[in-house]
Amino acid sequence: MPELPESDAARRRIADHCLHRTIAGFDLGEVTHVQLPSEAERERLVGTQFSQTRRHGKYIFAGTSDGPWLHIHLGMSGSLRVYDEGETPPDYARLIVIFEGTRRLAFRDPRKFGRVKLIEDVDAFIAAKGLGPDAMKMGDNAFAQAIGSTKTAVKSALLDQSKMAGVGNLWSDEALYRCGIMPDTRGTDLDGKAVAHLHRAVQDIMGHVMAKNADYSQLPADWLIHHRKDGADCPRCGGTITKKKVGGRTAYHCPDHQTHAG
């Protein structure tokens, strides 16, 4: 499921390949229940160009110079593909932006949990969604307040998009694994040093994934992501990777070295 680094890689595809190109029209893919812009909304974009992109947490935005923004949320399995006419369009394409010339931008979404919307104002949208600060821009004090002061499981706090936007199941597990913190430890049971360590881990891990363009094969071999399997060997301590439900989500962890509980 795409989180902040995966969403940023998708945003970058628009920034690198689709800006300053005039939108000629749209194709709707297979019959879909995905939320897409209406015909009138699509009409508003025809003749305009995307001139900028933004991302907040897992939310992606492509903006026209002085008009509306196209907002994309990848949901469970969505992605963006850039291709040129003549190449095979990706499967599960729900919406294709046709630029003048050959360039195409496809929103593909096999599981149909994503959405594409036309919005007027990004900041107002973020406020209306009740999203917390972007995880990569969050300061030490804000993180300590949002995560360290929670009485619920620290993993649940990391996933709470109203506290901090962008972290999901995968990278919360990775950060807790690196810090040796059991996922169901309460935030209030972590001392200041442990909270600061966790903050650095969250930003360092997601920064690293972004730098690798969310290509997991380029991530270090001792990261949990390569060992997320019940019964796998822990590359850090030789213990056994185990899964458990925390706040309704499956947390992979190593009970042998994730012993920090305050």
Ligand SMILES: [Zn+2]
């Ligand atoms: Zn271990």
